[in-house]
Amino acid sequence: MDSTPTPAQTARDADQLLVEKAQAGDKRAFELLVVKYQRRIARLLSRLIRDPAEIEDVTQEAFIKAYRALGNFRGESAFYTWLYRIALNTAKNHLVAQGRRPRLAGDVADEDGESLDAAALIPDYHTPETELANRQIVSTVNDAVAELPEELRTAITLREMEGLSYEDIATMMDCPIGTVRSRIFRAREAIAAKLRPLLSVVGRDKRW
Amino acid sequence: MNANNTLDEQLSALMDGELDDREASRLIGELQASPALQQAWYAWHLQQDCQAGHPLLSPDFMQQFSARLAAEPVVVAPQRLRRGRPMRKLLVPLTAAASVAFFGVALWQGVYRSATPAAQPMVAAVGQPVAAQAVAQVDVEAVRAYLSAHREAANNPLNGGEPLQTAVFKPAANQ
Numbered sequence: 001m002d003s004t005p006t007p008a009q010t011a012r013d014a015d016q017l018l019v020e021k022a023q024a025g026d027k028r029a030f031e032l033l034v035v036k037y038q039r040r041i042a043r044l045l046s047r048l049i050r051d052p053a054e055i056e057d058v059t060q061e062a063f064i065k066a067y068r069a070l071g072n073f074r075g076e077s078a079f080y081t082w083l084y085r086i087a088l089n090t091a092k093n094h095l096v097a098q099g100r101r102p103r104l105a106g107d108v109a110d111e112d113g114e115s116l117d118a119a120a121l122i123p124d125y126h127t128p129e130t131e132l133a134n135r136q137i138v139s140t141v142n143d144a145v146a147e148l149p150e151e152l153r154t155a156i157t158l159r160e161m162e163g164l165s166y167e168d169i170a171t172m173m174d175c176p177i178g179t180v181r182s183r184i185f186r187a188r189e190a191i192a193a194k195l196r197p198l199l200s201v202v203g204r205d206k207r208w
Numbered sequence: 209m210n211a212n213n214t215l216d217e218q219l220s221a222l223m224d225g226e227l228d229d230r231e232a233s234r235l236i237g238e239l240q241a242s243p244a245l246q247q248a249w250y251a252w253h254l255q256q257d258c259q260a261g262h263p264l265l266s267p268d269f270m271q272q273f274s275a276r277l278a279a280e281p282v283v284v285a286p287q288r289l290r291r292g293r294p295m296r297k298l299l300v301p302l303t304a305a306a307s308v309a310f311f312g313v314a315l316w317q318g319v320y321r322s323a324t325p326a327a328q329p330m331v332a333a334v335g336q337p338v339a340a341q342a343v344a345q346v347d348v349e350a351v352r353a354y355l356s357a358h359r360e361a362a363n364n365p366l367n368g369g370e371p372l373q374t375a376v377f378k379p380a381a382n383q
Contacts (some may be wrong), residue, residue: 013229016224017236023285027277028240034273035250039262046263056265060273067277070287134264141258160259161222166226185220192251199251 013078023070030070034063037080041087048091050056060092062087135152137198156187219245223252256278 015036018152019028042059049055066086073082094102145176158164166184169179221227227235234256237247249268258264266272 014225014227014232014236017233021236023242023283025282025284027280027282029236031270031277032239032246032249035270036253038265038269039257039274041259043262043264055263056269059265060269060276063273064276064280067280067283070344071284073285084333127288128264135268137254137264138258141255143261160256165222166224178367180343181217181226184224185217188220188248188252189216195251197352199254 004174017074019070019073019075019079022067023073030067033079034099037083038063040080041083044084044087045091046205048088048095054094058091059087061094070151133198137195139195140198141191144194145187148187148190152183152190155183159184215242215245216248219248220252223249223256 015033018029018033037058042055042063044053045058045062049058062083066083069086073079083089145156145193148156151173155169158172159166164172166177166180169180169184171181215235215238216226219239220230222232222235222239239249254264
């Protein structure tokens with residue numbers, strides 16, 4: 001019997017490792033999970049709440065509630081599934097407290113939020129400066145991807161856009177899995193090299 | 209490729225769920241201790257979310273969140289067996305083996321007890337005349353000595369008893 005874990009299983013285990021560290025009292029481990037999931041949760045909440053400032057407030061509140069409830073998380077479901085439910089409940093309670101009726105913007109509540117038109121859901125964010133900074137980040141990433149050598153661009157696109165495993169990418173690109181791993185890493189490094197100047201401007205961006 | 213690049217490449221694979229349990233566990237420890245790896249974690253997830261079309265948040269979102277989190281009491285939950293860890297993987301087969309062993313021992317003990325010599329008389333006694341067995345094993349000399357002593361005691365007037373009717377037992381007379 002083949003007992004090789006699938007990427008989904010090991011990604012879930014990476015989350016579980018961070019959850020266990022957080023459950024043992026390590027707040028930094030929980031912050032690493034917030035870094036990973038903050039935008040997915042914000043995107044989910046943007047289907048219930050229109051105001052961008054409110055979306056951020058409720059996103060923060062959802063993560064704080066998740067942290068407080070972390071002792072009850074038993075790992076029976078994926079961490080994101082558990083977090084997703086907390087975020088939805090937090091948003092509904094927020095709307096009820098405001099005297100508003102909770103209603104999803106999309107027709108179908110997809111747990112991963114992947115089935116909706118992302119462009120239609122991205123709200124106009126905050127101040128013009130923040131909006132400009134975010135647009136710069138998006139365009140820098142797009143340009144950096146476009147400038148990658150073909151084999152790196154194909155590997156990172158198949159991974160990020162199509163969600164394929166290294167094994168599947170290796171089959172499609174007719175190369176060893178180790179080569180796929182190296183290409184994806186080099187692509188990320190090349191993109192991050194273009195992003196870092198935008199993230200490290202003192203006084204303008206304090207992302208982390 | 210230097211050691212930092214190796215760690216960075218492993219971090220990239222960890223993000224994609226392409227590390228095994230042991231590597232992932234070790235790398236999470238490195239990630240917690242290394243600001244450089246944490247910056248890579250942040251930048252790569254930002255890039256990933258940009259490509260996925262997720263909305264970007266305010267530049268100070270994480271700073272605000274970290275400040276709120278710092279004000280929270282530390283959560284300490286009992287550790288549980290994590291899915292995929294070696295002990296957890298062994299738990300089911302070990303439990304099954306222990307159950308089989310228990311029933312095996314119980315069955316063996318039942319069979320062994322029923323086959324031991326101590327249990328045999330119960331089985332052998334069925335259908336056999338107990339009186340015949342007992343008579344065959346009587347020590348005639350010992351009985352004779354006992355009856356003789358009993359007679360003497362019974363005939364002693366100091367004991368206040370009636371003289372024993374020796375006609376009842378006369379084994380000595382037959383000798």
